[in-house]
Amino acid sequence: MQWMVRNIAGSVGEALLGLLYPRVCAGCEGPLGGGEQGGEIPVCSTCRDRLERITPPFCERCGEAFDGETVETFRCSNCADRDFHFDYAVAGHRAHTLVRELLHRFKYGKQIHLCECLRALMEPALDDPRLAAIAQRQDGWLLVPVPLHRRRKRERGFNQAAELCRALARRRRWKVAEALRRTRYTAMQARLDRAGRLENLSGAFKLSRNRRILKELEGADILLVDDVLTTGATANECARVLREEGKANKVVVLTVARR
Ligand SMILES: [Zn+2]
Numbered sequence: 001m002q003w004m005v006r007n008i009a010g011s012v013g014e015a016l017l018g019l020l021y022p023r024v025c026a027g028c029e030g031p032l033g034g035g036e037q038g039g040e041i042p043v044c045s046t047c048r049d050r051l052e053r054i055t056p057p058f059c060e061r062c063g064e065a066f067d068g069e070t071v072e073t074f075r076c077s078n079c080a081d082r083d084f085h086f087d088y089a090v091a092g093h094r095a096h097t098l099v100r101e102l103l104h105r106f107k108y109g110k111q112i113h114l115c116e117c118l119r120a121l122m123e124p125a126l127d128d129p130r131l132a133a134i135a136q137r138q139d140g141w142l143l144v145p146v147p148l149h150r151r152r153k154r155e156r157g158f159n160q161a162a163e164l165c166r167a168l169a170r171r172r173r174w175k176v177a178e179a180l181r182r183t184r185y186t187a188m189q190a191r192l193d194r195a196g197r198l199e200n201l202s203g204a205f206k207l208s209r210n211r212r213i214l215k216e217l218e219g220a221d222i223l224l225v226d227d228v229l230t231t232g233a234t235a236n237e238c239a240r241v242l243r244e245e246g247k248a249n250k251v252v253v254l255t256v257a258r259r
């Protein structure tokens with residue numbers, strides 16, 4: 001709640017400040033030129049060259065970008081033998097160079113002001129034609145953040161996925177439901193191999209106890225939001241709970257970046 005108030009106050013304040021002072025590049029913090037200020041992603045042209053948007057061809061299941069010529073859609077070797085509980089995953093940018101730095105500053109450097117920039121970096125993923133029909137519907141997608149364990153949230157001060165959901169919701173008028181809880185304080189996924197990651201996650205997520213939220217989940221078309229998708233193990237376990245226990249209709253994973 002506190003974060004939400006601060007966020008709203010933050011975006012109003014930001015708009016006012018923008019009138020008085022020129023904005024700075026989210027990457028190098030240098031001043032943004034006139035032509036650059038209007039851009040959706042607030043970075044200078046030098047930093048823009050360090051961004052790599054994910055465009056087709058990419059894996060139709062996990063969103064893994066593919067270099068080279070191929071048919072419009074395909075399934076990568078990583079997904080060929082796997083069945084995910086989510087329908088598919090989409091990401092705005094590749095998780096390297098600048099995007100990686102921004103995510104790191106946002107999450108571990110507590111630079112919450114980068115949330116709007118990261119939301120803009122996530123946004124191109126929403127151009128995927130598979131998302132269009134539900135996006136254009138009156139109620140649209142239901143945004144569900146991948147949860148943090150409350151101890152980790154206390155350490156970090158906020159849940160980056162929930163902040164991204166709220167930033168997106170402010171622009172799209174979609175609802176946010178914090179429908180999942182992380183009930184186990186697990187080791188950092190990044191330090192584990194694939195088998196370890198799956199083991200580490202089993203039973204780590206539960207549905208919210210909030211009745212209103214549970215009702216909202218039934219038959220819902222969900223965008224499960226996180227900052228980055230690596231192996232897909234976390235998103236997969238969340239999607240399983242949303243589907244099997246929450247009775248969600250569709251679960252599509254949306255992230256800022258794909259590693
Ligand atoms: Zn820059």
Ligand SMILES: [Zn+2]
Nearest residue numbers: 059062076079
């Ligand atoms: Zn794949």
